[in-house]
Structures are given as C-alpha cells and as structure tokens.
Amino acid sequence: MLSPRAFLVSLLLAAGTAFAIEPTPGAGSGNWAADAELEGIVDLLDLDYLKHPIRVDRLPLKYAVTTIHGRGERTVYTFEDPNCGYCRQLTRRLEEIGNVTVHTFIVTFLGENSRTQADAVWCARDRSAAWHRVMGKKDTPPAPAGCRGPTAQTMKLVGMLGITLAPTVFFADGSRMNGIKPRDEIEERLQAAARNAGSR
Known part of the structure; x- marks a missing residue:
C-alpha cells in the first residue's frame, strides 16, 4: 500500500x-x-x-556519473540515454561550453542495449571517461559478470520527477530543460540559474 x-x-x-x-x-x-x-x-x-x-540538493548524486569541464563552477543535472542521438549532442555541447560540472543520471528508455551500456559505464574504473566513449560511439568494455549499475533506482527517480524524454536537464536553480537546445540558450540558462541559485 x-x-x-x-x-x-x-x-x-x-x-x-x-x-x-x-x-x-x-x-x-x-x-x-x-x-x-x-x-x-x-x-x-x-x-x-x-x-x-525541483530541489536539486536532494538529488541522489551517488547514482550519477560526474564530469567536470574546466573549472566546473556551474552545475547541471542531466538524464540521458546511451542510445539517444540528442543526448550525444548535449554531451558534446556541454563540453564545448565548459566551466560546468555535469552530473549524469543514465536512463534506459531505449531498451536492453541501453541497460547493457549503462552497466558498462557504471562498472568502469573511470565512469566519466567510459560515458564519453559511449556517447562518442566508441567501443567500451562490457561490465564484469555480476556488476550492475543503479538503473532501477534511476528509473524510479525518473518516474518521481515526471521525466518522459531524454535528454532532460535540471539547472542549479532547479529549473528544467527538455530536449536539446542551442549552445547560446544553454549558456544563458546556466548563467541565469547561477544567479537565481545564488540569490536564495
């Protein structure tokens, strides 16, 4: 009940x-x-x-893959599927923008292969490097036998937040962005979120 x-x-x-x-x-x-x-x-x-x-300070970051670009002074929380083309664009775009810390929750909307790749990333020695290899469509060693990522917990979180597509992004002020946006718009959202979060 x-x-x-x-x-x-x-x-x-x-x-x-x-x-x-x-x-x-x-x-x-x-x-x-x-x-x-x-x-x-x-x-x-x-x-x-x-x-x-949303309350981004309550997100369970232990289920996320963290990547720091440059100084990492801004923060975003992304929900991305390994087989999502727009997610690959977002990954590249955030790297190009720079000075941002990216906490990526790997979702598996696109089937069993997404789960397999999520496990491979999670079980890698360097999760951030493994994630970027997957998003660059490069070969990634499979997960060792018996090693599984936190897919079940992440997908529960997806349901609780009402996320229905990938990529979905939350900024430091808790605001949400659905889908891929132009680089300039993402930069503007990062700056606005930093101001809003700092004024709380």
Missing part, C-alpha cells in the same frame, strides 16, 4: 505526464519510494512540480 505522500506524488505525476505511473514495491515494504537509498526523494517535488523548480 502506498504511503500518503507517495500516493500524492503518483496523482501529481498522473496529471502531468503522458503515461501511467505504476508503483514498484520496495524490498518487503510495498512502498514504491521506500528503498533506503531513495528515502525522502519525494521531497524533491513541490505540490505543482511542473511549474516549480
């Missing part, structure tokens, strides 16, 4: 997205948000999450 807060979140998501959110029972709990690692993630959402920014 869903907790009251989880039930409220499921209603919000159902109202704001194009697909139904089905609860996935946690370990012995029956609560889709009850995994120890994801406890409290529902607090990421305001009551009207489509209009208000």
